[in-house]
Amino acid sequence: MLRIHFTGEDLARIRIATGPDPMWEMLMSLHRLRRRDSGMLLGPWLRESLPRVPATTRLLTALAPPVGYSADFLTPAVGGGLAAHLEALRSTPLHQVTRDLREFGIQNPKRRLPAWHRELVAGEPAGMGRVADAAQAYVDAVLDPFWERIWVQVSRDRTRRSAVLAEGGWDAVLSTLHPSAHWEYPVLRLAFPVDQDLHLGGRGLLLQPSFFCRYAPTTFADPALPPVLVHPIEHEPHWATPEVGPADRGALAALIGPTRAVLLFALADGIATTGQLARRAGTTAPNASRHVAALREAALVSSHRHRNATLHTVTKLGRALLEGRNVCLCA
Missing domain, CATH: 1.10.10.10 (Winged helix-like DNA-binding domain superfamily/Winged helix DNA-binding domain)
Known part of the structure; x- marks a missing residue:
């Protein structure tokens, strides 16, 4: 279970992201690809995307297994578009890389990182540069052809939650984020693969709707990173079908x-x-x-x-x- 601890100041600092985060969508979509659990809803994306997956994606899947902890540095907490996220990934501080890889070993004891991960531990720019290049290639090949439709679905979810906020305040939003959500001030409880507490401490919380997040919400393992809660959205059933009309x-x-x-x-x-x-x-x-x-x-x-x-x-x-x-x- 994930327990998020709020203060009154945190309630005033909750934000709903304005659009999809390219790196979180990259990470969540990697899980969908590896697990093959897209179902009917994401089936059109999976069928079109599998033949386009670049060979360099193996650098990402090594750090993001289908089950278990994925390195926090793969999803930098920055604003802006893909270019800003990739630059933040390339510039990940060595202390964060070391901490995340240590956490990877603790939480995924049966998984061994490939030999090239030593470049990351040594702080060699080429190592993180290859990871960022792999992320760029994956997003361009697998996500970009669907990005406009992904944006529309996330935008619709944001609009729905904004309407809930207008009607019932943050209590209503937090209570309806996910079927497992249980909100009783000052703690929001959610289904989570591990037992984790996140104390916001006045930093607020970013609610990040995610197109490819399907089951439980997720967040960073490192509580010192800017607080974010990535949660599933409610998809339109025919999201993959182009609309007709003078939507020409x-x-x-x-x-x-x-x-x-x-x-x-x-x-x-x-x-x-x-x-x-x-x-x-x-x-x-x-x-x-x-x-x-x-x-x-x-x-x-x-x-x-x-x-x-x-x-x-x-x-x-x-x-x-x-x-x-x-x-x-x-x-």
């Missing part, structure tokens, strides 16, 4: 312009800040803000302030346009 981006782009079409699609499955929309559209925040203002004027998007950010969501009219229903855009 070309048709929508011809109607409202390419950048505005990308922004509207990015909002279709959740709430986003201007900065998040800018990153998804590959543009600057001022440019995204200008286009969102135009979408708002057309009643396709609504916006409201929350603390220091402006949150945007698609309106009923905007959703109807995305779904290809007949709509009137006249004044």
Whole structure:
């Protein structure tokens, strides 16, 4: 069982991640590949991905067995996209590498690391560089073809939990994170492979929805790392099937312009800040803000302030346009 101990300060510092974490999805998907336990839900991904798995993935699976402890350094606690995570992996401090490999030996006594792990223990940059290169190759080959759909599913889960938060506060969110969740302040109890206590101590907690996390939630073994709880999401049954309708981006782009079409699609499955929309559209925040203002004027998007950010969501009219229903855009 995992027991997460909160203080009042921690409750005020809970956050829900804005999107999937590429390294946690890498780790969780490796488990799915090794166990072949994708079932019908993840079957389409497994069938397409198995032939594409790079040979260098063996460097990752050596550090991430299908059952048992995986090295914490494989999932750096940093923000940003894949490039930032890979740079953090390459720059893992030697003391963390040593600690994680020692923990690996304790928790996986029947598993022997290959000879190249000595490069990691010695702090040779080439050793961690090869691990990071293997992670890059795996994500590019196995996750990237599905990344947009992965993002949509995680975004939907975040939207659902945000609605639960608005209705019932953090008590409702923590109580419904997982079927095993038992929340009674100040402790959240969850099913876990080992007996572990995590004392937040005012650091707060990041709730990280994960597309490939299927069973129990997970977290770092090292309690000194930034607290995160990776938990399964509720998938849409037909997530792998491309949607039809003028979810044809070309048709929508011809109607409202390419950048505005990308922004509207990015909002279709959740709430986003201007900065998040800018990153998804590959543009600057001022440019995204200008286009969102135009979408708002057309009643396709609504916006409201929350603390220091402006949150945007698609309106009923905007959703109807995305779904290809007949709509009137006249004044």
